[in-house]
Amino acid sequence: xxxxxxxxxxxxxxxxxxxxxxxxxxxxxxxxxxxxxxxxxxxxxxxxxxxxxxxxxxxxxxxxxxxxxxxxxxxxxxxxxxxxxxxxxxxxxxxxxxxxxxxxxxxxxxxxxxxxxxxxxxxxxxxxxxxxxxxxxxxxxxxxxxxxxxxxxxxxxxxxxxxxxxxxxxxxxxxxxxxxxxxxxxxxxxxxxxxxxxxxxxxxxxxxxxxxxxxxxxxxxxxxxxxxxxxxxxxxxxxxxxxxxxxxxxxxxxxxxxxxxxxxxxxxxxxxxxxxxxxxxxxxxxxxxxxxxxxxxxxxxxxxxxxxxxxxxxxxxxxxxxxxxxxxxxxxxxxxxxxxxxxxxxxxxxxxxxxxxxxxxxxxxxxxxxxxxxxxxxxxxxxxxxxxxxxxxxxxxxxxxxxxxxxxxxxxxxxxxxxxxxxxxxxxxxxxxxxxxxxxxxxxxxxxx
Ligand SMILES: Cc1cc2nc3c(=O)[nH]c(=O)nc-3n(C[C@H](O)[C@H](O)[C@H](O)COP(=O)(O)OP(=O)(O)OC[C@H]3O[C@@H](n4cnc5c(N)ncnc54)[C@H](O)[C@@H]3O)c2cc1C
Numbered sequence: 001x002x003x004x005x006x007x008x009x010x011x012x013x014x015x016x017x018x019x020x021x022x023x024x025x026x027x028x029x030x031x032x033x034x035x036x037x038x039x040x041x042x043x044x045x046x047x048x049x050x051x052x053x054x055x056x057x058x059x060x061x062x063x064x065x066x067x068x069x070x071x072x073x074x075x076x077x078x079x080x081x082x083x084x085x086x087x088x089x090x091x092x093x094x095x096x097x098x099x100x101x102x103x104x105x106x107x108x109x110x111x112x113x114x115x116x117x118x119x120x121x122x123x124x125x126x127x128x129x130x131x132x133x134x135x136x137x138x139x140x141x142x143x144x145x146x147x148x149x150x151x152x153x154x155x156x157x158x159x160x161x162x163x164x165x166x167x168x169x170x171x172x173x174x175x176x177x178x179x180x181x182x183x184x185x186x187x188x189x190x191x192x193x194x195x196x197x198x199x200x201x202x203x204x205x206x207x208x209x210x211x212x213x214x215x216x217x218x219x220x221x222x223x224x225x226x227x228x229x230x231x232x233x234x235x236x237x238x239x240x241x242x243x244x245x246x247x248x249x250x251x252x253x254x255x256x257x258x259x260x261x262x263x264x265x266x267x268x269x270x271x272x273x274x275x276x277x278x279x280x281x282x283x284x285x286x287x288x289x290x291x292x293x294x295x296x297x298x299x300x301x302x303x304x305x306x307x308x309x310x311x312x313x314x315x316x317x318x319x320x321x322x323x324x325x326x327x328x329x330x331x332x333x334x335x336x337x338x339x340x341x342x343x344x345x346x347x348x349x350x351x352x353x354x355x356x357x358x359x360x361x362x363x364x365x366x367x368x369x370x371x372x373x374x375x376x377x378x379x380x381x382x383x384x385x386x387x388x389x390x391x392x393x394x395x396x397x398x399x400x401x402x403x404x405x406x407x408x409x410x411x412x413x414x415x416x417x418x419x420x421x422x423x424x425x426x427x428x429x430x431x432x433x434x435x436x437x438x439x440x441x442x443x444x445x446x447x448x449x
Contacts, residue, residue: 003091003180004028005074007035007098009106011129011242012058014065014174018129021170023097029180030097032066033087034059036077036191039109041198045356048201050325054359056193058243063190071179075190081112088120091182096122099129099242102271103363104278131246131268132156132164135275145276147378149269156265165251203325203359210244210252211235220259226317226328227401233260234326236360239267263329270368273378281367282348284376288440289383292376292433294346303419304339305353307407310418313393314338316406323406325359331402334392336373341386342425344432347374375433383433386426 006023012034014020023030036055044052063073076083087093096117101110110126117124128134138146138155146152193200211233215222222231238244246264253261277285284290303309307318317331327335332354339350351370355361371377375385397403400410409415 001092001180002028002094003031004095004097005087005093006030006032007096008032008062009098009101010240011099012055012062013243013245014062015171016167016245016247017170018168019097019099019127021168021173022125022127024170024173024178026095028094030178031072031074031180031182032062033074034062035080035083036075036196038077038079041196047197048199050201050203050359051361052198053193053200053202054237055241058241066179069174069179070176070181072182077191077196080109081116084113085116088117088122093122095125097125100126100134101130102134102275104281130242131271132160132250133268134272138272145273149266149379152269153262153265156268160254165247165254167245167247210248213256216252216256216260219257224330224396226331227397232328240360240362267365270364273368274364277378280371280378281363285371285378286376288437289376291440292436295344296346296349297343300343300419301345301349304343308416309338310416311338311389312400312403312407312410313397314389316403319406321357325357330396332369333373334387334389336370337387338389340374341429342420342422344425344429347371347376384430386429388422390422
């Protein structure tokens with residue numbers, strides 16, 4: 001029996017899924033597949049990982065939904081190239097459909113998978129699903145990569161027709177008529193967490209659907225108040241793993257709140273930038289910022305990680321991150337700005353720490369935002385801008401409601417004194433960056449503002 005595979009990656013849903021809809025419409029019966037990628041899992045720092053637990057639960061849900069619809073769901077553990085090689089030997093696979101992934105690792109993996117499948121005479125078909133505009137869909141008038149978010153977003157809005165946000169009919173076509181049930185004795189059992197060497201870790205569970213309309217309507221007024229549990233949409237985990245489609249989220253935002261639509265479009269923007277500049281995952285986009293002499297004091301880094309810097313908003317944020325795997329955007333900005341411009345520690349240290357802790361960890365968004373805060377990115381805050389953590393606190397949590405939730409000892413003798421004087425830290429960073437930029441310019445002149 002000839003079949004095609006639909007390979008789920010960052011799209012752990014049946015509804016409104018471009019690649020799945022195309023596979024179901026291809027005329028061949030579909031077998032959905034998920035691969036627990038050893039190349040990624042082997043590098044996870046902890047054996048109890050909340051993200052893997054979340055993925056595992058979603059994969060099991062997909063398997064149940066597929067079986068209820070009359071099909072078989074395959075889940076395998078291994079290297080994608082090896083798993084697919086084995087599957088094309090086991091079954092008469094004509095095509096593998098999947099949705100595009102723009103991260104540097106993923107594009108290399110897909111190139112290898114594409115080579116393998118072509119050699120075996122199997123079609124490998126990729127679709128844009130994760131974003132509305134990808135790669136070079138939006139360029140400047142002169143044909144260059146956009147690096148000013150305001151101008152990018154203007155074009156984004158001008159081109160964002162309602163048609164682009166229409167849902168794809170994958171759920172409607174997800175029926176026995178289009179799925180293949182494999183011989184129950186044949187498919188190997190789905191991997192378990194323990195079987196892959198992991199334990200369950202349950203952390204903050206995101207919304208299971210779109211945020212409530214109430215939250216979206218007030219978003220622009222509430223988004224910078226971290227004490228509010230529903231001040232932001234908490235969509236990030238859903239968008240990261242594709243349990244909500246970006247079209248759904250944007251349709252709702254377009255109808256109810258332009259500010260939210262703009263925020264979600266940052267995600268398209270950062271994925272587009274990382275696709276064009278994959279090197280920025282590990283180095284500053286701005287060459288003049290590559291030789292900044294960060295201090296990288298390990299004790300101070302540990303104090304930042306643990307939420308013991310003596311700056312209440314920074315400490316509350318880091319403790320929330322450690323406890324829940326989540327942090328509101330405004331507080332992410334505060335803790336990141338503090339690390340790079342007050343402690344003068346390399347943004348990559350912070351990026352890595354976030355990568356280990358965030359349930360919504362997303363390379364493009366994480367790197368894009370860290371480079372923005374460090375003043376090193378394709379789009380950035382000016383390198384000399386340094387936010388004061390105390391004035392941030394005054395603006396976003398003047399009554400210390402958020403801070404007291406996470407740092408109950410604030411204001412008592414047990415709370416540490418500030419790890420660095422804010423003005424001293426700011427001047428130290430700005431002068432060192434200025435000197436590095438002058439040296440990088442080669443002619444003794446200051447580069448940039
Ligand atoms: C230093 C730093 C690191 C970050 N790392 C990540 C990360 O690893 N993964 C991640 O998804 N977001 C990251 N962000 C962006 C942002 O903080 C989160 O997307 C947001 O806080 C998630 O909560 P929410 O879904 O309630 O956001 P909302 O404010 O409700 O926004 C809705 C959606 O818009 C998108 N969005 C909002 N703000 C941004 C932004 N600044 N950049 C890109 N997309 C945005 C997200 O998809 C988000 O889910 C980071 C921000 C900073 C400052």
